[in-house]
Amino acid sequence: MRRAAVIVNPTKFDRLTPLRARLEAIFRAGGWCDPLWIETTADDPGTGQTRQAVAAGVDLVCSLGGDGTGRCVAAGLVGSGIPLGVLAAGTGNLLARNLGLPHRRYVDGLRLALTGQNTAIDVMRIELDRDGDGTFAAPETGLVMTGIHLDAEIMASTSERLKKRVGWLAYPAAGARHAVHDRVTMRVETDRGDVVGPAPTTGVLVGNCGRLTGGIKLMPRASVQDGQLDAVVLTAPSVVGWVPLIAQILSGSQRSTKAIRRLECASLTVRCEEPAMIEIDGDVLGRAHGIRLSVDPLALTVRTT
The missing domain is CATH 2.60.200.40 (Tumour Suppressor Smad4)
Structure with a gap:
């Protein structure tokens, strides 16, 4: 079965556990394994966690946070060929807005990440x-x-x-x-x-x-x-x-x-x-x-x- 990683910025959420349960249900319904969840830290806001996920052989990496988290996850994905799923949870969510992706609608964002097309961007x-x-x-x-x-x-x-x-x-x-x-x-x-x-x-x-x-x-x-x-x-x-x-x-x-x-x-x-x-x-x-x-x-x- 395919497996994804979710790189999450925990500072964006007051209660992360209920959201995690909802998203894991979406993964299972789509025929995916439960994802690898890794939280960002002040010292490593996403790049190291993403490289860890890539080394684990995941098929997809989802960024659950704002544009800052997204750019750090992207830094760990460039050159890997593994696609980025954007679960926009920030203030501006400008990447999601510019790409026409859901923002602050995490279930919709995940469904798109699991079923959408691969698009190469600069x-x-x-x-x-x-x-x-x-x-x-x-x-x-x-x-x-x-x-x-x-x-x-x-x-x-x-x-x-x-x-x-x-x-x-x-x-x-x-x-x-x-x-x-x-x-x-x-x-x-x-x-x-x-x-x-x-x-x-x-x-x-x-x-x-x-x-x-x-x-x-x-x-x-x-x-x-x-x-x-x-x-x-x-x-x-x-x-x-x-x-x-x-x-x-x-x-x-x-x-x-x-x-x-x-x-x-x-x-x-x-x-x-x-x-x-x-x-x-x-x-x-x-x-x-x-x-x-x-x-x-x-x-x-x-x-x-």
Whole structure:
């Protein structure tokens, strides 16, 4: 019989035992063995557990957690050929939203993971230069978006308690406090020769996916299967400056303006005059002077409709 592993982030659940029983019943009804359950930890948020599952010879690995758990599980699956089932239990659940998968509907998500088709998607590789000396650390894995400065500051200041209470609305609440956050001088350069800056910058977002919560298309042309990254460089020097920027984002326009510069590339490097906060798929990684991003085309298999 086929066997799966469920890599679960226990901090997302007040009572995990009843959910586990429901999901195990779905596995058995589908002709699968009871799954291998492995919980993530603060020291290992999913990658080591996934490699353990791969070594055990499972046929499917399900990520039961948020986008951060999903990216860590993906890091352990790339190159294995074993598909990822997404059981989205986070705040934004952006990977599930962009792929049209159920989010916070765990039975539906599992049924799709067991019966859906295998779809290859791109993976982001993110390297950080913490000290500004040109030395980049081993790459992190991302599936959705990487944020530099403003977006990451918002993530860092949003409490888990508030996210549990109001869901993704916690992010706009935190964002209001950072709307006129000090800008950081950045230089952005792509492999296609595009250069932005050095200039005071509100933030940079680099996406494998383009859709945010609420159906907002921050990067309308972004696709998880196009072998490229989409980036936006944001500049809003004042509260008034946010008005045209937000209006353009809500309109779904792909144009570049003074407030938002749009780029498409296979790789890009961002250099910051002072260390800026970094987040990957909602995981805050702290500050860095430099960040290098690239795409690994169609490197991960995901179960989809």
